[in-house]
Amino acid sequence: MTDTTNKTPAEVLAPDVVTPEVVPPQAPTQDKPASLWSDAWKELRRKPGFIISALLVILMVVMAAFPTLFTSVDPRDCSLIDALQTPSAEHRFGTDLQGCDYYARTIWGARASVSIGLIVTFFSTIIAVALGSLSGYKGGWLDSTLSRFTDIMFAIPLILGALVILNALAGSRGVLQVSAVLIAFGWPTMMRLMRSSVLSVKELDFIDAARALGASDWRIITRHVLANGITPVVVYATITVGVIISAEASLSFLNVGLQLPAISWGLMINTAQNRILAFPHLLFFPGLFLSMTVFAFILMGDALRDALDPKLR
Amino acid sequence: MTSYIIRRVGQFVLVFFAATFLIFSMVFAIPGDPIRAIAGEKPMPDSLRQTLVQRYHLDEPYMVQYYYYVTGVIQGDLGESFNQRPVLDIIKERFPRTLRLAIYAFIIEMVIGVTAGVWAGIRKDKFLDSLVKVSTVAVISIPIFVLGFMAQLFIGVRLGWLPVTAGNPPSLYGYLLPAIVLAAVSLAYVARLTRSSVVENLRSDYVRTAKAKGLSQRRVIGVHTFRNSLIPVITFLAIDLGALMGGAIITETIFNVPGIGQALYQSVIAQEGAVVVGIVTLLVIIYAVANLVVDVMYAVLDPRIRYD
Amino acid sequence: MTKVTPLDTAVDPRSADTGVLLDVKDLEVEFRMRSGTVKAANRVSYQVDKGETLAIVGESGSGKTVSAQAIMGIIDSPPGFVTGGEILFRGKDLLKMEEKERRQIRGDRISMIFQDALTALNPVFTVGWQISEMFQKHRGMSKSEGYKRAVELMNLVKIPSAAERVNAYPHEFSGGMRQRVMIAMAIALDPDVLIADEPTTALDVTVQAQIMGLLADLQQQTGMGLILITHDLGVVAEVADKVSVMYAAEIVETADIRELYRHPYHPYTEGLMRSLVRPDHKGGRLSPIKGSPPDLLHIPSGCPFHPRCDYVQDVCRTDDPPLREILEGRTSACHFAEVFSDD
Numbered sequence: 001m002t003d004t005t006n007k008t009p010a011e012v013l014a015p016d017v018v019t020p021e022v023v024p025p026q027a028p029t030q031d032k033p034a035s036l037w038s039d040a041w042k043e044l045r046r047k048p049g050f051i052i053s054a055l056l057v058i059l060m061v062v063m064a065a066f067p068t069l070f071t072s073v074d075p076r077d078c079s080l081i082d083a084l085q086t087p088s089a090e091h092r093f094g095t096d097l098q099g100c101d102y103y104a105r106t107i108w109g110a111r112a113s114v115s116i117g118l119i120v121t122f123f124s125t126i127i128a129v130a131l132g133s134l135s136g137y138k139g140g141w142l143d144s145t146l147s148r149f150t151d152i153m154f155a156i157p158l159i160l161g162a163l164v165i166l167n168a169l170a171g172s173r174g175v176l177q178v179s180a181v182l183i184a185f186g187w188p189t190m191m192r193l194m195r196s197s198v199l200s201v202k203e204l205d206f207i208d209a210a211r212a213l214g215a216s217d218w219r220i221i222t223r224h225v226l227a228n229g230i231t232p233v234v235v236y237a238t239i240t241v242g243v244i245i246s247a248e249a250s251l252s253f254l255n256v257g258l259q260l261p262a263i264s265w266g267l268m269i270n271t272a273q274n275r276i277l278a279f280p281h282l283l284f285f286p287g288l289f290l291s292m293t294v295f296a297f298i299l300m301g302d303a304l305r306d307a308l309d310p311k312l313r
Numbered sequence: 314m315t316s317y318i319i320r321r322v323g324q325f326v327l328v329f330f331a332a333t334f335l336i337f338s339m340v341f342a343i344p345g346d347p348i349r350a351i352a353g354e355k356p357m358p359d360s361l362r363q364t365l366v367q368r369y370h371l372d373e374p375y376m377v378q379y380y381y382y383v384t385g386v387i388q389g390d391l392g393e394s395f396n397q398r399p400v401l402d403i404i405k406e407r408f409p410r411t412l413r414l415a416i417y418a419f420i421i422e423m424v425i426g427v428t429a430g431v432w433a434g435i436r437k438d439k440f441l442d443s444l445v446k447v448s449t450v451a452v453i454s455i456p457i458f459v460l461g462f463m464a465q466l467f468i469g470v471r472l473g474w475l476p477v478t479a480g481n482p483p484s485l486y487g488y489l490l491p492a493i494v495l496a497a498v499s500l501a502y503v504a505r506l507t508r509s510s511v512v513e514n515l516r517s518d519y520v521r522t523a524k525a526k527g528l529s530q531r532r533v534i535g536v537h538t539f540r541n542s543l544i545p546v547i548t549f550l551a552i553d554l555g556a557l558m559g560g561a562i563i564t565e566t567i568f569n570v571p572g573i574g575q576a577l578y579q580s581v582i583a584q585e586g587a588v589v590v591g592i593v594t595l596l597v598i599i600y601a602v603a604n605l606v607v608d609v610m611y612a613v614l615d616p617r618i619r620y621d
Numbered sequence: 622m623t624k625v626t627p628l629d630t631a632v633d634p635r636s637a638d639t640g641v642l643l644d645v646k647d648l649e650v651e652f653r654m655r656s657g658t659v660k661a662a663n664r665v666s667y668q669v670d671k672g673e674t675l676a677i678v679g680e681s682g683s684g685k686t687v688s689a690q691a692i693m694g695i696i697d698s699p700p701g702f703v704t705g706g707e708i709l710f711r712g713k714d715l716l717k718m719e720e721k722e723r724r725q726i727r728g729d730r731i732s733m734i735f736q737d738a739l740t741a742l743n744p745v746f747t748v749g750w751q752i753s754e755m756f757q758k759h760r761g762m763s764k765s766e767g768y769k770r771a772v773e774l775m776n777l778v779k780i781p782s783a784a785e786r787v788n789a790y791p792h793e794f795s796g797g798m799r800q801r802v803m804i805a806m807a808i809a810l811d812p813d814v815l816i817a818d819e820p821t822t823a824l825d826v827t828v829q830a831q832i833m834g835l836l837a838d839l840q841q842q843t844g845m846g847l848i849l850i851t852h853d854l855g856v857v858a859e860v861a862d863k864v865s866v867m868y869a870a871e872i873v874e875t876a877d878i879r880e881l882y883r884h885p886y887h888p889y890t891e892g893l894m895r896s897l898v899r900p901d902h903k904g905g906r907l908s909p910i911k912g913s914p915p916d917l918l919h920i921p922s923g924c925p926f927h928p929r930c931d932y933v934q935d936v937c938r939t940d941d942p943p944l945r946e947i948l949e950g951r952t953s954a955c956h957f958a959e960v961f962s963d964d
Binding site: 053081085146149151152155156157159160161163165167168169170171183242246249250253254255256265267270273276280283287290291292294295298299 | 324327328331332335339340349350354366400438450451453454455456457458459462463466470477553555556558560561563566567577578581582584585586589590593596597598601604
């Protein structure tokens with residue numbers, strides 16, 4: 001069965017990664033035992049792109065986990081009298097339609113967006129790795145069934161599918177529901193990726209060697225197949241976090257994502273949309289933070305991919 | 314080749330039924346009041362509720378509901394809005410606008426995207442390449458609605474080059490800004506994909522052979538690499554349509570283009586569940602058809618896959 | 622309309638009809654990488670004459686393909702650079718030529734075939750299209766003329782049903798047939814020199830023999846010079862007239878084929894001969910050369926073979942022996958080459 005190269009935009013970002021050239025474990029050279037990961041780490045440490053993006057990611061994660069480190073203002077402490085003020089000394093980012101401090105809301109907005117990004121990616125990856133490696137390694141009817149199923153999932157574009165389902169969940173859309181829907185649409189692409197990675201690793205001779213030495217299927221999958229086949233998935237997962245954060249923002253903007261009184265960057269822009277032309281700061285700050293966060297993850301994924309691509313060695 | 318097409322069409326039919334079933338299930342099989350899928354949280358008089366339950370067979374077993382839904386779709390019945398307007402009519406009226414928007418966006422993204430990608434690929438690691446790499450990542454990072462508003466603000470309001478809303482019926486100028494915004498993200502993907510495809514093909518053995526044949530650099534790149542490099546881009550176009558659909562919802566809303574995307578958004582706001590499901594169903598079918606067409610085109614370009 | 626090649630006019634008296642066709646002199650090629658600079662060709666010298674078959678033998682990583690690429694002018698630059706030497710084709714130095722002139726020679730007067738025909742042929746064009754391209758671009762012929770010649774060539778290289786298969790794609794052929802297509806493409810314009818880089822390594826043994834036989838026949842018919850790059854000593858024995866042995870980017874020995882087998886003049890060559898598995902040596906142990914070939918980034922000092930040499934002396938560790946003529950037609954890069962004359 002061919003890999004029909006149906007790729008989502010995020011997969012397109014890492015095109016080399018789809019048909020990986022996997023490096024079998026290397027014998028120790030004259031100096032030190034080299035592994036793909038330690039070599040990659042050495043290279044990454046020096047790359048400015050990786051350093052910047054990693055710092056940004058850490059910043060955003062800290063912001064999401066500990067917003068009080070950045071602001072002591074309560075984002076829900078709003079008074080209508082202060083509504084729609086442009087940035088000033090008192091309100092660094094201005095205020096919104098309800099009179100809430102925009103800086104505080106922007107900082108607190110990181111929590112929903114970043115956590116959804118991480119949660120969705122985490123669970124999608126686990127499902128994808130499990131199903132993808134089983135499917136690729138075992139083949140047969142399991143593989144055909146799963147592949148057919150992912151084909152069908154691919155027939156529904158992400159935003160459309162998420163929109164129609166979340167719309168039906170009117171009234172109870174929290175982080176849980178939004179995450180669940182995004183996970184449902186997120187795992188198929190990663191599973192395909194893992195599967196094709198496993199398929200190429202499976203062909204390598206050292207797998208036969210391991211089997212000849214009596215290793216069980218489970219051991220082969222975990223120690224050898226996963227260890228070598230996981231690199232493209234790691235790259236893709238990093239980029240996916242950014243894509244999911246962007247998707248959640250778009251869905252919230254379209255009124256089918258998180259709902260008030262939740263605080264998310266997409267939601268902030270949604271509520272402000274009729275006033276943006278007159279009060280651009282309402283767009284600028286959440287938009288900037290949103291873009292920077294997505295940028296950080298995608299850049300990091302790019303850097304990881306370049307470092308882990310054995311073809312460039 | 315014919316057997317490939319037949320198989321592909323068969324796959325399309327399977328996908329049609331399965332995808333519609335999936336949408337249907339996810340919308341109507343969620344625990345809770347099924348009326349919520351049709352009417353959201355709207356307060357509902359009992360008589361209206363009864364009408365809706367009957368119309369959409371909400372009291373029947375699950376599979377029966379699906380049966381009515383799918384036969385309805387095949388016959389062109391995609392539900393109606395609360396004031397009895399068939400979704401199909403809404404779509405028919407608005408479709409040409411969205412189509413125009415999509416075509417403009419498509420032209421922009423292909424022309425600029427492929428050109429930028431080819432240039433960047435040929436001049437790998439030089440300034441132009443780095444420029445393309447960084448700018449594409451930057452554009453992709455900005456969610457499309459942020460881009461939309463930014464475009465409205467800077468190009469529409471501050472600079473006044475293009476109108477902020479499309480107008481009804483939209484003028485050519487009215488389409489331009491939303492088309493650019495819609496194209497922006499896809500353009501970035503196309504450029505990146507073209508670039509990496511060109512880079513990979515320039516490294517390949519057959520390029521070495523072409524050089525060994527004494528062909529000019531222009532011919533090696535223009536003839537030998539070009540077709541090979543386009544193959545992944547063509548396949549991307551099919552998925553891109555899906556992204557364009559999602560993006561169209563947002564751009565039409567921001568720029569007030571009276572197309573299907575705007576209708577979808579308005580239905581979400583107005584809690585017109587039936588319309589939402591109807592429009593999305595149709596869009597999914599269009600997407601499946603487009604993928605079918607692209608797969609066939611792919612087989613035309615790459616003779617190796619005709620036997621799969 | 623036949624093209625007049627510029628070389629027709631610039632004739633060096635030394636290389637008239639019986640002169641040396643291709644003369645590589647002290648070729649030096651470097652690859653500048655992040656991890657260091659690799660010398661991929663170190664004072665490489667060899668010659669090929671009309672109708673002659675030179676085999677360049679060496680292990681993987683010995684640099685044998687690099688000199689061929691330098692002749693063709695298809696080294697990836699960067700990171701590869703030709704830093705010294707001359708490549709005289711009919712008396713004119715290819716390295717000093719304008720690229721435009723070189724391109725006319727490439728594929729037309731000197732061609733090359735590669736190891737893996739599946740990846741070396743463009744997958745999206747028919748074989749007829751790819752062969753015809755030679756005629757269209759180098760000779761200005763029309764497409765239909767080109768295709769006619771393509772069919773003729775496919776017949777020449779013994780591809781059955783050429784007239785139908787001219788419209789087939791590379792992946793529709795078997796490995797051996799694909800290689801024949803590549804050969805057809807390379808000899809299309811009747812080149813003076815054909816370089817074959819491991820042409821049979823990817824093929825089965827029986828097909829190997831067929832392809833080598835084909836090359837030998839073609840050479841007989843056309844009188845072209847043939848450079849055969851390989852690591853397989855067995856293939857060499859059948860076909861070559863003379864052999865140049867390469868080790869660590871240097872030529873260590875050159876000799877007539879029979880002389881080489883009978884009496885090597887370099888410890889490496891001797892080791893290679895000894896390590897051959899021979900059907901008449903039953904029951905003994907295999908005797909490979911101890912150690913392994915050096916990483917070109919870290920070539921040993923002095924003679925690059927000294928860590929593995931059974932006859933190593935002090936001078937071998939410090940001085941890199943030059944390739945010098947020991948007897949008529951025999952060269953060797955060993956300080957003690959003469960010692961071998963007594964064995």
